[in-house]
Amino acid sequence: MSDLSHIRNFSIIAHIDHGKSTLADRFIQMCGGLSDREMEAQVLDSMDLERERGITIKAHSVTLHYKAQSGKTYQLNFIDTPGHVDFTYEVSRSLAACEGALLVVDAGQGVEAQSVANCYTAIEQGLEVMPVLNKMDLPQAEPERVKEEIEHIIGIDATDAVPCSAKSGMGVIDVLERLVEVIPAPEGEIDAPLQALIIDSWFDNYLGVVSLVRVKHGRVKKGDKILVKSTGKVHQVDSVGVFTPKHTDMPDLKAGEVGFIIAGIKDIHGAPVGDTLTLSSTPDVDVLPGFQRIKPQVYAGLFPVSSDDFEDFREALQKLTLNDAALQYEPESSEALGFGFRIGFLGMLHMEIIQERLEREYDLDLITTAPTVVFEIVQKNGEIIYVDNPSKLPDLSSIDEMREPIVRANILVPQEHLGNVITLCIEKRGVQRDMQFLSSQVQVCYDLPMNEVVLDFFDRLKSVSRGYASLDYSFDRFEPANLVKLDVLINGEKVDALALIVHRDQAHYKGRALTEKMKELIPRQMFDVAIQAAIGGQIVARTTVKALRKNVLAKCYGGDVSRKKKLLEKQKAGKKRMKQVGSVEIPQEAFLAVLKVDS
């Protein structure tokens, strides 16, 4: 048996904002991973976007050396995980590389729905879960109440939960001491054939594909020929190493360790997440259980404003999918918007992030259509199809039954906001399944149409509960529903990219609200623009954007040429995110008008 007793592989799981990244930074600082000068505010949240939004999107690993009070030095490999409900799947991937997880709970805020969901994932995967009470420096910290919540809501023993403040550093040593004591060391044979699990892969412009792996058995070093089990391809290893968090080459990676492998893989599909690596000399090694393929929940069409950008767009998507296994896409053509891609996302936050990355990192100007869920359609001929694009809905005469996806939602909310949360759930066509009163919070469980949940439910829930309610949900089943397709016509022409699938009871109201909203968003043109909503052949709502000749130069007096130029340029830039549909220019916001309509 190889001696791996000095290794601890763990993840930090927590609800968003409970302090995972701050605690991780503390670990790095205390274990000397970086000098203070190198320590940025949040080293782990390295992507610009993450820093701006202050949330962790990708899971990152860091290897540190901790000299415990017993005198023994431990190798700590920890993997940061995202806390937002959209990214639950990344959590389960990170957990597959670990023997334990720190459950970080804000001692003022208490247990929130996402911590519960992630904690169950950890327990299911057989991990040792160690509770940590963070933010103990805050006057509102109530460790006893929160311990009770951990025991009641999650059902794990919290007697020995370690109090700390990631911000001030208080108690962080105790967290490390307890961690090396309670989290088990990995098991594995260094002398066995190589068997390594790819936890994450991303594309680096200089290095090619970099894969984060957990070595289960054996060892891998520079120069080795590795075999990617699913593709059957052999690659020569250029380097292996760890993040400290700096990229640091190592002589090898051994059983029990977590680190990166670079093997000159240029094809971005050459090292799929969840795959098993071995050496080409031991091709018969068993494949490790991978990860469940993630199904996107929300689909939207994305189209380049300029059709010349289509190939760049395709390339950008190819690169993004390597970093983001959840992203799925296929080409789509729209009569109104031309060639683009239908993209599947995990949720609205995921969609916003991808859209922003495409625009910032790849400098693309894109028009996004309204997001939709997937509907199950039973056709008269008995065939079942799945529709993720309202304009692709078959003719009503050939449809036997339409079914919508239903999610099971778990909500935790303090009692004083319960009434508002229930009202919201009813408004969203929810059916209550369970309600439990706990010491300080109420746990309510609802079945809700996914269509109602993915668009704005999370934001509405936060606003009706003053930010206190938390949510976790997952797909449960398809259920028959009275659905119709709502078409939008601009100057009498149906615009396929604006079609929606809605509940019949809401169709008239939605049609009216949508056309009203679009009237505000479509700028006046040189002619009247009629906006209509229709179900089948029946027009259910109509508004008109009155004609107006917008002459920006009228504002300029005295013939100041530079000012004139500036104004014209400004107008040109303002035009960028518009799409000419027939004779009408429609701005991006109008395509997403449905998101601004209260249901």
Ligand SMILES: Nc1nc2c(ncn2[C@@H]2O[C@H](COP(=O)(O)OP(=O)(O)OP(=O)(O)O)[C@@H](O)[C@H]2O)c(=O)[nH]1
């Ligand atoms: N007072 C106090 N604030 C803390 C403590 N730990 C973290 N914070 C603050 O809480 C906020 C959220 O901390 P993060 O570490 O970014 O939270 P996170 O859980 O990593 O959040 P995501 O990365 O978005 O999932 C930040 O403003 C931190 O400064 C603490 O011990 N005490």
